Amino acid sequence: MKYRHVIIIVLLILVVDQSLKFWIKTHMFMQQEYIIFPNWFRIHFIENEGMAYGLKFGGDFGKIFLTLFRLAAVGWGFYYMNKLVKEKYSRGLLICGSLILAGAAGNLIDSMFYGMIFNDSMGYEIAKFMPPGGGYGSFLHGRVVDMLYFPIYEGYLPKWIPFKGGDYFVFFRPVFNVADAAISVGVITILLFQKRFFGRHMQPKTPANNAITNDHLA
Incomplete structure (x- = not known):
């Protein structure tokens, strides 16, 4: 696999991620929902100012820090992927x-630019792209667009379940986007197959001179 293949994969994911986000922002208002498959898949528009799956981090300063951290991580990610390709x-x-890498870049684009290129989606207003009055925020203060919602189970838990028995429960509750999904699939797959992915490179390398010495002694 060559480095250009890495770039192609990243670009393809970014096109899908950003196309869906642009459509959501310009066709739906906040909290609007479309039911795709009853009881388990919906398009539900929300925005978050923090990390993946709606997690938050440290207010306004945390938002700037997180965006800059993402920018540094994406830049380092491209360098490191090139290194992995060269080392086969x-x-x-x-x-x-x-x-x-594609997932991190996708959410980075939202955080860096969406505040400048879209106005707000609050109430029943649908955002406009490049509005005359300017966007809802400044550089690095954009909100990440989420829309994929899979409430596979909704209902009250049986009372015999410890601690949560009788509570209303939703699984899977977080609303996420294509970028979040790409990150999750990549991380989980690496964890599951790490021995296969890293095995050959983790084996101790025997110096060539040791091999020559052993042959001579034999």
């Missing part, structure tokens, strides 16, 4: 790394 790591690892 497995195709599976390179694909997973490309997914993680």
Whole structure:
């Protein structure tokens, strides 16, 4: 696998991620929902100012820090992926790394630019792209667009379940986007197949002179 294949994978994920986000921002208002498959898949528009799956981090300063951290991580990610390609790591690892890199870049674009290129989606207003009055925020203060919602189970838990028995429960509750999904798939796959991905490169290398010495002694 060559480095250009990494770039192609990243670009493909970014096109899908950003196209869906642009459509959501310009066709739906906040909290609007479309039911795709009853009881388990919906398009539900929300925005978050923090990390993946709606997690938050440290207010306004945390938002700037997180965006700059993402920018540095994406830049380092491209460098590191090039290094892995040159060292001929497995195709599976390179694909997973490309997914993680694409996901990080996708959410980075939202955080860096969406505040400047879209106005707000609050109430029943649908945002406009490049509005005359300017966007809802400044550089580095954009909100990440989420829309994929899979409430596979909704209902009250049986009372015999410890601590949560009788509570209303939703699984899977977080709303996420294509970038989040790419990161999750990449990370989980690497964790599951790490021995296969890293095995050949983790084996201790025997110096050539040791091999020559052993042959001579034999």
